[in-house]
Amino acid sequence: MLELRSVTAGYDRRAPVVRDVSLTVSAGEAVGLQGPSGCGKSTLARVAALLHRPDSGQVVLDGETARGWRHRAPRAQRTAFGVVFQQPRLSADPRLPLAELIAEPLRSNGRPTDGVRELAETVGLGADLLGRRPHEVSDGQLQRACLARALALRPRWLVCDEMTAMLDASTTAALVGVVEAYRRESGAGLLAVGHDRVLLERWCDRTVGWAELTSR
Amino acid sequence: MTPPTDSGSGPAGTVDGGTVLSVRDLSVRFRMRDGSYVRAVTEVSFDLAPGECLALVGESGCGKSVLASALLGLLPGNASVAGSALLGDDGLDLLAADERVLAREVRGRRAGLVPQSPAAHLTPVRTVRSQLTETVRELTGAAGPAGVRAAAARAAFPEDHLNRHPHQLSGGLAQRAATALALVGDAPLLLADEPTTGLDRDLVERTVDELRRHTSDHRALLLITHDLAAAGRIADRVAVMYAGRLVEITDAAGFFGAPGPRHPYARGLLNALPERDFTPIPGMPPELGALPPGCAFAARCDRASGACAAVPALVSGVACHHVEVAHA
Numbered sequence A: 001m002l003e004l005r006s007v008t009a010g011y012d013r014r015a016p017v018v019r020d021v022s023l024t025v026s027a028g029e030a031v032g033l034q035g036p037s038g039c040g041k042s043t044l045a046r047v048a049a050l051l052h053r054p055d056s057g058q059v060v061l062d063g064e065t066a067r068g069w070r071h072r073a074p075r076a077q078r079t080a081f082g083v084v085f086q087q088p089r090l091s092a093d094p095r096l097p098l099a100e101l102i103a104e105p106l107r108s109n110g111r112p113t114d115g116v117r118e119l120a121e122t123v124g125l126g127a128d129l130l131g132r133r134p135h136e137v138s139d140g141q142l143q144r145a146c147l148a149r150a151l152a153l154r155p156r157w158l159v160c161d162e163m164t165a166m167l168d169a170s171t172t173a174a175l176v177g178v179v180e181a182y183r184r185e186s187g188a189g190l191l192a193v194g195h196d197r198v199l200l201e202r203w204c205d206r207t208v209g210w211a212e213l214t215s216r
Numbered sequence B: 001m002t003p004p005t006d007s008g009s010g011p012a013g014t015v016d017g018g019t020v021l022s023v024r025d026l027s028v029r030f031r032m033r034d035g036s037y038v039r040a041v042t043e044v045s046f047d048l049a050p051g052e053c054l055a056l057v058g059e060s061g062c063g064k065s066v067l068a069s070a071l072l073g074l075l076p077g078n079a080s081v082a083g084s085a086l087l088g089d090d091g092l093d094l095l096a097a098d099e100r101v102l103a104r105e106v107r108g109r110r111a112g113l114v115p116q117s118p119a120a121h122l123t124p125v126r127t128v129r130s131q132l133t134e135t136v137r138e139l140t141g142a143a144g145p146a147g148v149r150a151a152a153a154r155a156a157f158p159e160d161h162l163n164r165h166p167h168q169l170s171g172g173l174a175q176r177a178a179t180a181l182a183l184v185g186d187a188p189l190l191l192a193d194e195p196t197t198g199l200d201r202d203l204v205e206r207t208v209d210e211l212r213r214h215t216s217d218h219r220a221l222l223l224i225t226h227d228l229a230a231a232g233r234i235a236d237r238v239a240v241m242y243a244g245r246l247v248e249i250t251d252a253a254g255f256f257g258a259p260g261p262r263h264p265y266a267r268g269l270l271n272a273l274p275e276r277d278f279t280p281i282p283g284m285p286p287e288l289g290a291l292p293p294g295c296a297f298a299a300r301c302d303r304a305s306g307a308c309a310a311v312p313a314l315v316s317g318v319a320c321h322h323v324e325v326a327h328a
């Protein structure tokens, strides 16, 4: 279970963008978080994935309270998350061929990288694309690689922040299909953040609106 | 090449007062360092009538942005272009015009662009206010804050953010700043490349409604988008691109409603929507540097047959060997 307890967070302590928000993702559950542009849902998603330190409140992973953030988070907690963002070009090192990009988390955690090809196949990337660099592939192909990277360490939770906002309908359905196949097989939970209510309701077990979360 | 007999049904082409833009056999290819070619756009033809909005849709990487760049003379040096694109009453060929003409007379004045990555098109060291002020002065001759405020309001850009620099804007705000800049010139032709990425539904609707309003007074809009709901909301016609070619061009109402798309790819794209089947088209599009000989969709198409080894021509608005076309 992933719990956010009374989280307040932002970029300026005097004007937090997230105020006193609580949200729980049960084991294996898929929760959609829907809200308007700029409301703070991405900030909350980053707190949940231990990428942004909240001003106050707690993140609790299977009963264990998180104590560190980003590289200061204990490895076991950090690697419990796979994260995919909206803009693959901003989150992919432009110098790395896709194979290296996908292998990055394996390398930095001292794990073997021989499964990369198979992993790439599960997201629909053929071997011919793995030698290309980010500027040599389309947004859809790059986002597939970013999803493979997020799955590399077999996370217990996936956090997808507007993962498909810049993709066409078919690529969107394909990537959601990959996430769901992984979740069926691994039992991982999901926090999917976005503004498309139709998509989130089709994808997730339940979808909460930002207004409901913040009005309690 | 013979000119296309039609570009789909509907109001286009039949309106008196000519066309705003007439594109014939537009092809763009990029020469790669190893001497090979990427065929980003192949033999695309369509017309834009005064007052019309045409939505251009298709999978990521299929050539939509390259098409828009070609029309504005914004392609990089390794690109070569063929065909013609005649603009307005004087029939200026955008593909043949030299850079001085494009810079002085066309871009911003006769053809505006809302770019796909707005952050990259805004000048980083200047505030939004200063960029808008200059554009308003250059294109309308008006000086002073009233014109700037009105320009910002048209794209729902918040007035209290005018003094910010581009890096201080969220993606959605940068998008709105770029839209505001593109609308200033009231150009007869507006090209909008994914103008609503990163915006929530309310803002998407506000933005596309404003773009649509731009087409009153006989202006035309080419809307490139992945957002099929936004396209359905404002487009008169829809063009579907696959692997660099137009595979269907038709009335928006019939495309999004009944009878629906006719091309197998276009059907698959609509069925992938979460409000429909939510199932992807199997496989991925071919590489534009290594296109297969016949129909580029064949590897993913459940209707493919031997006939599909030849490229299907666009007839009555659809390019497929196995679609019945009604002959007028």
Ligand SMILES: Nc1ncnc2c1ncn2[C@@H]1O[C@H](COP(=O)(O)OP(=O)(O)OP(=O)(O)O)[C@@H](O)[C@H]1O
Pocket: A136, A137, A138, A139, A140, B030, B038, B040, B058, B059, B060, B061, B062, B063, B064, B065, B066, B067, B076, B078, B116, B288
């Ligand atoms: N300067 C370039 N040199 C070589 N190839 C290029 C260049 N610019 C674009 N391409 C290629 O042209 C093809 C079409 O790209 P384009 O950006 O038009 O796609 P798109 O349909 O707009 O995709 P998206 O929906 O992701 O915006 C792609 O295969 C792309 O990699």
Ligand code: SF4
Pocket: B263, B264, B265, B295, B296, B297, B298, B299, B301, B302, B303, B304, B305, B307, B308, B312, B319, B320, B321, B322, B323
């Ligand atoms: S031409 Fe053939 S392969 Fe291409 S879309 Fe039509 S049926 Fe499918």
Ligand SMILES: [Mg+2]
Pocket: B064, B065, B066, B116, B193
């Ligand atoms: Mg594009």
